[in-house]
Amino acid sequence: MTTTPGQTASYGRTVVLLHWVIALLIAIGFTVGVTMVDLPLSPQKAKVFAYHKWIGITVLALALVRVAWRATHAGPPELPMPVWQRIAARATHVLLYALMLAIPLVGWMYTSAAGFPVVYLKLVQLPDLVGKDKELAVLLKLVHKVLAWSLSGVIAVHVAAALKHHFINRDATLKRMLAWRLPQGNRP
């Protein structure tokens, strides 16, 4: 397959940076989340829960920036691929966006319902999204958990597809999200 300059055009530094920072934060936030729930009660546990919440709020904020950026900036031209792959990629991306917004939001609602407000970076107390409600907290905790595990599955598909494009199709799909110096392919 030959690549034209348009096809190797990068998403642009803002998108590339947002993508990888969010990816890293999701990986850390998920790992912390899965391990922290089984920690025995200790001051460290209280700290780790706080860190998990700060990571989640940061992901939510960055995801909102990303959605806003995407709505106002065109990406590089799409690479040629079969229709089913294009549809699958779209669906995966929609799910990724929906989950990276919904998971921190539901987590925030859960901690509000449980009666533990979020004080972001120990600096700003965020408003409670719902009132204290034990039964609702149990439900929201479950939803938060199910959505987070779902996201890990969607990410697995997303990563597998990127690696398949890179190593099997040998196209520029992954490079466009890694490239820092490639020309930006913003459409006029």
Added chain:
Amino acid sequence: MTLRSFRSVAGALGLVMSLSAIAAADRLIDPKSTFSATFTVEKVPVEAPFHKFSGHIDYDPANPTAAKGSLEVQTASLDIGSPDYNEEVQSKKWFDAAHFPKGTFVSTAVVAKGPGKLQATGNLALKGKTAPITVLITVSKAGALTQFDGAFDISRKAYGIDDPQWDDVLEDNVKVKFHLLQ
């Protein structure tokens, strides 16, 4: 009658009986009253209610400064929101609920502080230590009942409620809030 409906009827009867027992007691505060402690972990204020407390208030609107009140709170009834925290807070370094099951407040003097406001001084006894506290109380009508609202800060360490390994994340100051109906 199914077992389930028998249980709910029995439960309802039990509730009615306990409610009438409370109503029969002289000048006891209403069960809708609330009493809570707000402590701060990693700058996060966590308000935890005490589910069991009782008390009485003698209050005559015509002679407010003659008011008297006392309150008894079951330390083991503090509900932080999860079983492991609730168990931890009963342990020796915190409430030591096995030896000190109750915290009490008994007023010693009441001063009028403008319309609907009283300043009460009294003794707060907790975990074997007694110290005077002063609290501003707002008095208002709620239907047939009178409501007394107020809050005061205490140093938990002054009462020996302290596990130094938590010093890094847990603040010494605890805000106690009450909303009492009678």
